[in-house]
Amino acid sequence: MTTVLESATPIQRIQLNRVAPEIYEAMLAFSAVTEKGVEPTLAELIKIRASQLNHCAFCLDMHSHDARKQGETEQRIYLLSAWEEAASLFTEKEQAALALTEEMTDLTRGSHVSDDVYARAAEVFTDEELAHVIGLITVINSWNRFSVSTRVRPPRRK
Known part of the structure; x- marks a missing residue:
């Protein structure tokens, strides 16, 4: 993975919604x-997995939180990045x-x-x-790209 040096003072990014x-x-x-x-808990699993792959902290935080509200277990959320190993x-x-x-x-x-x-x-x-499902995967990838490029940060949760 290539590392890009960041300036000490990050530049201000746009707020897309505004x-x-x-x-x-x-x-x-x-x-x-x-x-x-798409069934709601499956939708959240898809969103979390795509967000993991895209390194989108904002979407990871939001969809992990939303998945818990839908009744998803902590165990399955934690193991999602290794779902093939935890297939059962x-x-x-x-x-x-x-x-x-x-x-x-x-x-x-x-x-x-x-x-296959x-x-x-x-x-x-x-x-x-x-x-x-294909549409949902497409849209979360788009949200991830918006959030990563504009550096949308997750809120601090208590």
Whole structure:
């Protein structure tokens, strides 16, 4: 991993919701549409896993918090980065969605989603569900990129 030296005084970054509210509103609408077709705890697992891969602290904090509110266990949240090793804790649908999330998020592995990963997801999701999962993965990756590039920081929680 390449390290970039930062200046002692970080530059001020834009606040996307204030500077370009139309982009922010469109992202909120896109998020809402994709989530309608995905079970809420699965949606949070997808968001957390993509955010881990993208090193997005703000989204990791928010979606871990949201997952707990949905009833997700601390154990599964903690083990999400090693879900393949802890596969017995995750359902077939969750494993298929997480594999798809990884291949759609980390494009350095190749320039496409493998046939095996896509077929695995297509086996456990209906076409409509799969479309929503793909949309959800796409939208969280976009949110991650907005947050990382503008350095949105997580709030301090008590």
